[in-house]
Amino acid sequence: MPSPAEEIADLTVRLKRWGAAYFEIDTPLVPDADYDAAMMRLRALEADHPELQAPDSPTQRVGGAPLSAFETIAHRMPMLSLDNAFSESDLIEFHRRVVERLSVSEITYCCEPKLDGVAVSIVYESGLLTQAATRGDGVSGEDITANVKTIRNVPLMLSGDDIPSYLEVRGEITIPRSGFEQMNARARLLGQKVFVNPRNAAAGSLRQLDSSVTAKRPLEFTAYSVGVFDGSLPASHDATLRVLAEWGIPISEHMQTVVGIEACEVYYEQMAVQRDALPFDIDGIVYKVNSLEQQERLGFISRAPRWAVARKFPAQEVSTRLLGVDFQVGRTGAITPVARLEPVFVAGVTVSNATLHNIDEIQRLSVAIGDVVVVRRAGDVIPQIVSVVRDDTETNVGVREPIIFPSQCPACGAALAREAGEAAIRCVGGVGCQAQLKGVVRHFASRKAMNIDGLGDKLIDQLVDEGLLTSVADLFRLTKDGVGALDRMGEKSSENLLLSVAAARETTLSKFIYALGIREVGEATARSLSEHFMTLDAVLAASVEALEDVDDVGPVVAQHIRTFAVDERNRVILDELLAAGINWPDVTLDAGDGPLAGTIWVVTGKLVAMSREEAESRLRALGAKTASSVSKKTTSVVAGPGAGSKRKRAESLAIPIIDESALLVVLERHE
Numbered sequence: 001m002p003s004p005a006e007e008i009a010d011l012t013v014r015l016k017r018w019g020a021a022y023f024e025i026d027t028p029l030v031p032d033a034d035y036d037a038a039m040m041r042l043r044a045l046e047a048d049h050p051e052l053q054a055p056d057s058p059t060q061r062v063g064g065a066p067l068s069a070f071e072t073i074a075h076r077m078p079m080l081s082l083d084n085a086f087s088e089s090d091l092i093e094f095h096r097r098v099v100e101r102l103s104v105s106e107i108t109y110c111c112e113p114k115l116d117g118v119a120v121s122i123v124y125e126s127g128l129l130t131q132a133a134t135r136g137d138g139v140s141g142e143d144i145t146a147n148v149k150t151i152r153n154v155p156l157m158l159s160g161d162d163i164p165s166y167l168e169v170r171g172e173i174t175i176p177r178s179g180f181e182q183m184n185a186r187a188r189l190l191g192q193k194v195f196v197n198p199r200n201a202a203a204g205s206l207r208q209l210d211s212s213v214t215a216k217r218p219l220e221f222t223a224y225s226v227g228v229f230d231g232s233l234p235a236s237h238d239a240t241l242r243v244l245a246e247w248g249i250p251i252s253e254h255m256q257t258v259v260g261i262e263a264c265e266v267y268y269e270q271m272a273v274q275r276d277a278l279p280f281d282i283d284g285i286v287y288k289v290n291s292l293e294q295q296e297r298l299g300f301i302s303r304a305p306r307w308a309v310a311r312k313f314p315a316q317e318v319s320t321r322l323l324g325v326d327f328q329v330g331r332t333g334a335i336t337p338v339a340r341l342e343p344v345f346v347a348g349v350t351v352s353n354a355t356l357h358n359i360d361e362i363q364r365l366s367v368a369i370g371d372v373v374v375v376r377r378a379g380d381v382i383p384q385i386v387s388v389v390r391d392d393t394e395t396n397v398g399v400r401e402p403i404i405f406p407s408q409c410p411a412c413g414a415a416l417a418r419e420a421g422e423a424a425i426r427c428v429g430g431v432g433c434q435a436q437l438k439g440v441v442r443h444f445a446s447r448k449a450m451n452i453d454g455l456g457d458k459l460i461d462q463l464v465d466e467g468l469l470t471s472v473a474d475l476f477r478l479t480k481d482g483v484g485a486l487d488r489m490g491e492k493s494s495e496n497l498l499l500s501v502a503a504a505r506e507t508t509l510s511k512f513i514y515a516l517g518i519r520e521v522g523e524a525t526a527r528s529l530s531e532h533f534m535t536l537d538a539v540l541a542a543s544v545e546a547l548e549d550v551d552d553v554g555p556v557v558a559q560h561i562r563t564f565a566v567d568e569r570n571r572v573i574l575d576e577l578l579a580a581g582i583n584w585p586d587v588t589l590d591a592g593d594g595p596l597a598g599t600i601w602v603v604t605g606k607l608v609a610m611s612r613e614e615a616e617s618r619l620r621a622l623g624a625k626t627a628s629s630v631s632k633k634t635t636s637v638v639a640g641p642g643a644g645s646k647r648k649r650a651e652s653l654a655i656p657i658i659d660e661s662a663l664l665v666v667l668e669r670h671e
């Protein structure tokens with residue numbers, strides 16, 4: 001057991017190193033949860049042994065020092081931090097202190113998501129944006145005015161009545177998860193810097209000395225308070241934010257004002273349920289005493305206000321050990337390294353596998369088996385390894401075993417190949433490779449494709465392993481005896497399977513094209529192809545140039561379709577499928593005389609009341625066409641939060657953009 005002095009010294013060294021890396025070079029060395037835990041431990045030790053507290057202890061600092069490359073701006077009012085409540089009892093304790101100090105029994109709180117981004121201060125003088133700064137160390141930050149001006153949802157000029165002559169708005173700059181995933185996918189493809197999480201991507205984007213780089217990043221601002229101002233503002237926090245919104249400043253749509261601490265917990269539970277579905281990362285909830293007069297009476301202690309607290313969610317990034325790597329073969333033959341992890345609890349679920357994407361990613365991370373790694377799980381994105389914990393000398397001392405990428409397909413032994421400009425290494429075995437075949441069948445049978453009920457992954461494995469399936473066409477040759485002979489397949493289940501296979505024969509051209517699993521041909525592209533060419537033969541006969549005429553189809557996708565169409569093995573399977581009786585009604589171009597006939601819609605970003613698919617199918621039911629990319633032919637774009645490049649393109653083509661509530665009005669009017 002180390003003595004308290006030794007432990008304090010050790011924690012101090014670590015926290016300083018972690019803090020410097022985090023605040024000054026945007027590179028976290030350990031997950032936030034580890035940082036928070038170490039900070040909490042140090043605070044506790046210092047509380048027990050005040051004589052051991054150094055004046056420059058990490059517990060006494062708010063953040064890091066600004067970089068020298070930007071001008072420094074002193075905050076007229078310090079930008080403070082928040083105290084954390086890690087449990088319900090911490091929160092109740094916070095409430096008890098508030099009640100005691102104010103000597104009132106009922107407190108009104110404003111609840112807001114704690115956005116996981118970069119804190120900034122934006123100054124408006126006579127309604128004009130004149131300055132923006134990072135929080136920096138809380139006392140002074142960096143002048144990032146040029147960069148903040150590139151953020152599309154930050155108004156450069158406020159509009160409305162009674163705008164204070166001087167108004168400092170404070171808030172968080174974030175990158176929505178979808179924009180982050182796109183940014184990183186592109187960076188991986190081009191071999192550029194991949195960001196660890198949306199917050200670091202936001203920090204890195206704001207730190208660009210060249211603001212034209214910042215302008216290309218999907219940054220968003222959300223205001224959460226007012227700093228210095230000259231003029232009059234409402235007497236409560238929520239009303240103040242609503243006034244900001246009236247002037248054009250974005251605020252959180254999830255803000256809610258409640259009475260009492262129990263209602264705060266209810267809000268927490270509700271947001272915890274929604275967390276995965278939100279378009280952006282949140283790491284907790286912030287509760288603020290709503291009355292500004294009460295806030296003033298409560299005041300501050302050292303670095304945080306007494307009137308606010310952050311109730312943290314389970315961490316989205318945690319560290320664990322990499323036990324091994326499996327190589328999975330997908331339906332297109334791509335070999336994906338999958339990390340096997342010592343099970344850990346991440347954002348509410350236990351994770352024991354994470355993707356390592358591809359060989360480049362393994363090299364980029366310089367990860368080896370036995371390393372302690374940081375796993376991130378956010379939203380519905382599959383868990384990923386984002387970095388290796390390099391710092392902790394004692395954690396990574398075990399035997400490090402290199403990850404050896406296979407030289408042959410791990411499923412069928414065929415050769416592996418890498419196409420020029422591609423990140424993926426693929427098995428060349430085609431459907432001769434059982435792993436690829438299983439993937440192909442799984443996709444063919446899936447709900448949005450041929451929708452074969454009851455044909456799950458396990459059954460597909462059995463059918464392929466037993467040699468009953470050598471192509472998707474074999475599905476239509478299955479017999480009751482053959483299926484019945486499989487393990488755990490009774491007479492009833494065999495019968496049901498054959499019935500659903502038979503039922504799947506009736507389909508639509510677009511579902512059939514999608515089911516074929518042509519590379520990069522998703523549902524929307526399949527639909528565009530079917531509407532454009534109207535017959536399967538025409539799709540298969542189309543030249544690359546003709547294919548590129550289709551909405552949605554670029555040169556790469558066109559080439560994939562050609563490659564599929566000219567492959568003799570595919571033609572044989574297609575003939576067999578058609579001979580088995582797969583059929584679809586003729587494609588009628590004129591989707592009919594619905595009220596929206598003749599219009600072409602693109603739905604993008606996150607919707608709340610319904611999924612994007614549902615919005616599209618309701619639009620189509622009214623006679624509209626839907627597409628997945630914006631072109632000159634697009635008539636309207638529905639953009640929810642997080643809409644990025646499609647929204648930009650619509651703007652540049654001057655195509656009308658509406659939000660979800662306007663869409664609901666359109667749908668309700670016509671349905």
Ligand code: IVH
Nearest residue numbers: 080081082112113114115119172224286305
């Ligand atoms: S209020 C004096 N509200 O959390 C208190 N902060 O840990 C000022 N944050 O630096 C902060 N969402 O960057 C507040 N709705 C929210 C927030 C929020 C995120 C960040 C903020 C602050 C940090 C404190």
